[in-house]
């Protein structure tokens with residue numbers, strides 16, 4: 001089958017240059033051959049069509065060069081727009097959506113029904129077969145109700161009820177290994193299965209971290225909308241230790257959604273992932289740049 005026009009190398013590269021680029025990737029291809037890489041793909045990153053198509057191709061490429069990618073996706077903006085259409089107001093506490101029983105059905109429909117299939121399609125369209133599942137399938141992510149502590153001031157915090165927001169308790173990776181073993185790319189919606197049959201809405205960063213730890217991923221790539229973790233001067237930190245991360249949070253240089261993101265990375269490396277990287281999903285080919293070039297991207301977080 002001929003390749004579509006937009007799959008071909010850009011005209012700006014001569015054939016010689018194109019061959020040199022491929023040859024230059026050899027040491028990195030050897031380093032990651034056979035490894036598992038978990039990629040968290042956020043809802044904001046999906047909105048821009050050309051970036052989304054590039055993402056799908058990059059994941060397909062990873063598979064075709066012998067790496068095992070697992071994608072865990074979000075879908076916050078997509079849930080928001082469906083809630084708006086239904087006239088339901090969303091409320092967030094510390095970046096987590098307060099989720100009641102009626103909302104969980106809508107959330108499952110959007111995450112598992114719509115977004116999950118779209119992400120799997122992006123990859124399959126690029127020539128590697130992806131299969132969409134949710135964290136409920138094969139009891140991949142077993143969850144309990146999250147007890148969230150919201151900070152009221154510098155020294156105090158109070159427990160708040162977020163409804164059906166889940167905390168991953170156990171990850172059973174057998175369904176992932178079955179798909180990987182069959183040469184497929186698992187695409188996971190961030191839902192959890194409760195012990196009593198309840199469905200939990202899990203923050204996608206948290207779900208990706210739990211999966212990365214359980215499969216002992218060689219990298220957890222967290223795509224977001226900043227170049228990485230920024231220090232007190234707004235400069236990207238190339239490598240962050242757990243100690244340094246805790247200091248930056250304590251001193252208020254890491255705030256908002258970046259706090260749970262960094263904490264998730266720390267947990268994933270403690271649980272068995274080799275390293276986590278927070279990188280800019282707005283940069284085209286950000287995953288390839290991180291894995292296959294010398295400079296790397298984003299902020300690398302390793303176990304102590």
Ligand SMILES: Nc1ncnc2c1ncn2[C@@H]1O[C@H](COP(=O)(O)OP(=O)(O)O)[C@@H](O)[C@H]1O
Nearest residue numbers: 042224225226228229230253254255256257258
């Ligand atoms: N030190 C920091 N470095 C980088 N980003 C930070 C930092 N502190 C807070 N942030 C904020 O964290 C945001 C990323 O978190 P979030 O919005 O939850 O990402 P996503 O929607 O991609 O999961 C950034 O857009 C930025 O505004």
Ligand SMILES: CC(=O)N[C@@H](CCC(=O)OP(=O)(O)O)C(=O)O
Nearest residue numbers: 042043074075076096097203204
């Ligand atoms: C509990 C909780 O907040 N869950 C998220 C799940 C989706 C998500 O995390 O999507 P992004 O990665 O696109 O933000 C939500 O309901 O929005």
